[in-house]
Amino acid sequence: MWPLALCKPGEKVVVKDIAGGMGVRKRLESMGLYPGEEITVLSAQKGPVIVRVKGCRVGIGRGMAHKIMVAANGQKGEEAVNG
Amino acid sequence: MDKKQVIALAGNPNSGKTTVFNALTGTRQKVGNWPGVTVERKEGKVLLGNREVTVVDLPGIYGLTASSIDERIARDFLLTERPFLVAIVLDSSNLDRHLYLPLQLMELGVSRLVLILNMMDEARAKGLEIDVEGLSRTLGVPVVTTVANKRVGIEELKKTLARELEKEHQTSGFPFSYPEPIEKGIERLSEILKPHPPLSSSPHNTRWTALKLLEGDEEYLARVQNSPAKERILSLLTMVKEDLEAELGYDLETALVEARYGYIKGLVSEFVKRKGSLEQRLSMSDKIDKVVTNRFLGLPIFLFLMWLTFKLTFSVGGFFLDYIDALFGFLGEKAALLVHLVHGPPWLASLLQNGIIGGVGSVLVFLPNIFFLFLAISIMEETGYMARGAFVMDRLMHAMGLHGKSFIPMVLGFGCNVPAIMATRTLENPKDRIITILVNPLMSCSARLPIYVLFAGALFSAHQGTVIFSLYFLGVVLAILLARLFKTLFFKGEPAPLIMELPPYRLPTWKSVLLNTWQRSLIFVKKAGTIIFATVVLIWFLASMPLGVEYASQQSIIGGMGTFLAPILKPAGFGFWQAAVALFFGILAKEVVVGTLGTLYGTGEEKLGTVIAHQFTPLTAYAFMVMSLVYIPCIATIGVIRRETNSWKWTAFSVGYSLFLGWFLAVVVYQVGRLFL
Known part of the structure; x- marks a missing residue:
């Protein structure tokens, strides 16, 4: 397990755990991001991270991206986006 | 109903x-x-x-x-x-x-x-x-x-x-249920909630409350705290939760979410067929995002679009400004003439011409600027770019203790603080929102530009551009410093984490862009109109009393106030009553500072520069401009701060700190400047 902030663009990962307050967890949940869901990292530069979750692009601030723990899903995505 | x-x-x-x-x-x-x-x-x-x-x-x-x-x-x-x-x-x-x-x-x-x-x-x-x-x-x-x-x-x-x-009756029941053990848990909890009306006003409501309690929703837990059966409910809640987690093998919150999304996945796989390959290819939006959110290109692109917005607001909006200004001047004259023709009292002519039409008009002249600013914003919103702007600015804004979404209102403040403060609505954290509102008036709005142009033109003709730029820059620096200060003083803690959807890019439809722009502009007209209408009547009254006095002369009440206030401004180097009155009238709208000086010195605005060059030195002129930048948000802005913070306390604070800071900085500029010049 490692934080989402350390992912590379194009990586497909599974969300394992979300630290942070109830409000933030619920907010992410209603956008489709919850433990067990597979997401694709579209862009991960020095700033915020962009992921694709349930077909939508969601931008997550760097601080928050450190609190979302993810794990490998086995295969690599084909849609590598070079940041 | x-x-x-x-x-x-x-x-x-x-x-x-x-x-x-x-x-x-x-x-x-x-x-x-x-x-x-x-x-x-x-x-x-x-x-x-x-x-x-x-x-x-x-x-x-x-x-x-x-x-x-x-x-x-x-x-x-x-x-x-x-x-x-x-x-x-x-x-x-x-x-x-x-x-x-x-x-x-x-x-x-x-x-x-x-x-x-x-x-x-x-x-x-x-x-x-x-x-x-x-x-x-x-x-x-x-x-x-x-x-x-x-x-x-x-x-x-x-x-x-x-x-x-x-239809009179609902035809079918609720199609979705949680795995059986969870449903049983919800039922157990519902039973105990039933006799307690605030927690269970309807059968569905009871189920919802039970569900929210199991999820650990803070708001519902707080409601239970007020219930007489608080202890029984909470102990049962703990028991049900522990039983369920033991049975499921992991935490309940996740189990509930998974059940809901699992059901949706089932629906989608049953009723949505995907033709062609399952592979998701890089969409057009992804490709555009690769460029506009790029760590090197993102910022320049964002700044360029902001510059375009300004250009549109000032050049195109400003084109209409003179015409509208002339229209109000014409209306004012005609109104006064009409009163004269029907042998109405002269005070009525003055109230109509100087007070209402002059006062309200001086704000409404900015309607075109507002319209074009909102047009640009609507386009950026409808295309989906706005979310990217906030995203790109996120890191820089963290330096101010705020996050990316606060940047948009700050930029809008250069146009007009009223819509800028309204734009803070997108911020989900109330603390971030209040800080953004409090520092927003430090962004030099377009109404302050006439003051800068007049004074810089009169006394710094060789370095006019640099002087004006320095004032914009000073505003931004002050905003950054104060945002940090307010953050440490009143709102400790991290800003809300940035989580925002980046919608797909879409071509905007003109109809919805224009409708959106029109509606927002109309709000500005209405709100500004009501607040300003009341104020101009009051100020006009003070400038016309006591009876028989020359309008806005030193003998009028407002002239007396000017004379009374002038000593306060003396340490800043411009302690004459006209300056005091101009700043006082300027509360109405900052551009009125220029208009007031014009009236008081009895010259047209063309020759005003010459008079000012006589009465001010470059140093006192600069102090005066700094004062004009900071000293108080205009009436329309104060009104909108009150409305948006929903608090007289923050409104008073905003007015108070800026009055003091404006005066203090003007004094510092003058006193320190005197040592060198």
């Missing part, structure tokens, strides 16, 4: 909800605020059969956990006002996520639902085939397909809504 007259429209942001709303109600809309908060509330009328129905446009929301103002408003509206029918707009190409909201509404006990599968064209383009019938049968609610921006399916939608309004 007849319940059958209200339909609520709900949906995720970017589902095309506003387009559906516009297509349904046309221009018969009313924009206001939700009670107690300052989120825009839109209502419109639609004729369904022979019944006129009100459609309430709920804020765009993802769920109902009430983590932001928007979600709380939507939930409270659904629970307390109980609209007869709720129509939910969904993005057909993304049902995986968009079905979550209807599911939440069903859980809340909203039984009369109509699902609107919008953007069917995009779904088809993606190769998706949706079994609308099947979805409708399984969920037990009518499902309508639309392409709202092309008005496809709107008539069918109206028919469906009309039909649903005539």
Whole structure:
């Protein structure tokens, strides 16, 4: 397990755990991001991270991206986006 | 009110909800605020059969956990006002996520639902085939397909809504249930909640409360704290939760979410067929995002677009400004002439010409600037770029203790602080919002430019540009420093984490861009009009009293006030009563500072520079400009600060700190400058 902030663009990962307050967890949940869901990292530069979750692009601030723990899903995505 | 007259429209942001709303109600809309908060509330009328129905446009929301103002408003509206029918707009190409909201509404006990599968064209383009019938049968609610921006399916939608309004009873039950052990747990908890009305006003409500308690929702836990049966409920809650987690093997919160999304996944795999390859390719939006959110290109692109916005606001808006100004001058003269012709009292002519038309007019001349600023903003919003701007600025804004979303209101402040402060509504954290509002008036709005131009032109003709730029720069630096200071003093802690959806890029439709711009501009006119109207009458009165005195002369009450206030300004180097009065009148609107000096010195604005060059030195002129930049937000801004913070305390603080800071900085400039010059 490692934080989402350390992912590379194009990586497909599974969300394992979300630290942070109830409000933030619920907010992410209603956008489709919850433990067990597979997401694709579209862009991960020095700033915020962009992921694709349930077909939508969601931008997550760097601080928050450190609190979302993810794990490998086995295969690599084909849609590598070079940041 | 007849319940059958209200339909609520709900949906995720970017589902095309506003387009559906516009297509349904046309221009018969009313924009206001939700009670107690300052989120825009839109209502419109639609004729369904022979019944006129009100459609309430709920804020765009993802769920109902009430983590932001928007979600709380939507939930409270659904629970307390109980609209007869709720129509939910969904993005057909993304049902995986968009079905979550209807599911939440069903859980809340909203039984009369109509699902609107919008953007069917995009779904088809993606190769998706949706079994609308099947979805409708399984969920037990009518499902309508639309392409709202092309008005496809709107008539069918109206028919469906009309039909649903005539139905007396809900036809089917709630289609979704949790795994059995969880359902049992909900039941156990519901039993104990039943005899306690605030927690269980209806059977569905009881189930919802039980569910929220199991999820650990802080708001509902707080409600239990007020219940007489608090201890029994809480101990049972702990027991049920522990039993369930032991049985499931992991935490309940996750289990509940998984069950909900699992159900949606089931629906989608059953009713949505994907033609062609399953592989998701890089969409056009992804490609554009690669460029505009790029770590090197993102910032320059953002700044360029901001520059374009300014250009549009000032050049095109400014083009109309002179004409409108002339129009008000003309109107004022004619009004005075008319009063003279009918042998009305001279005071009436003065009230109309100098007071009302002059005062209100001086604010309304900025309507074109406001209009074009909002036009640019609407375009950026409708295309989907605005979210990227906030995203790109996130890191820089962290230096101020705020996050990316605060940057947009700051930039808008260069145009006018009133709409800029209104734009803080997008911030979900109330603390971030208040800080952004408090420092916003430090952004040099377009009304301050005439002052800078006049004074810099009169006394710094060789370095006019540099001097004006230095004032804009000073404003930005002060805003950064004060945001940090207020953050440490009043609002400790991290800013809310940045989480925002980046909607797909879309070509905006002119109709909705213009409608949006028009509605926002109208609010500005209305609000500015009411506040300013009252103030100008008062100021005019003070300038005309006591009876028989020359209008706005030193012998008038306002002249007396000027003489009284002048000593306070003496340490800043401009302690003459005209300057004091100009700054006083300037509260009305900053550009009035220039107009007032014009009146008091009895010259046209062309020759005003010469007089000023006589009375001011470069040093005192600079101190005066610094004072004008900071000393107080104008009346319209004060009004909007009051409205948006919903607090007299913060309004008073904003006025207080800026008055002191403006005076203090002017004094520092003069006193320190004197040592060197």
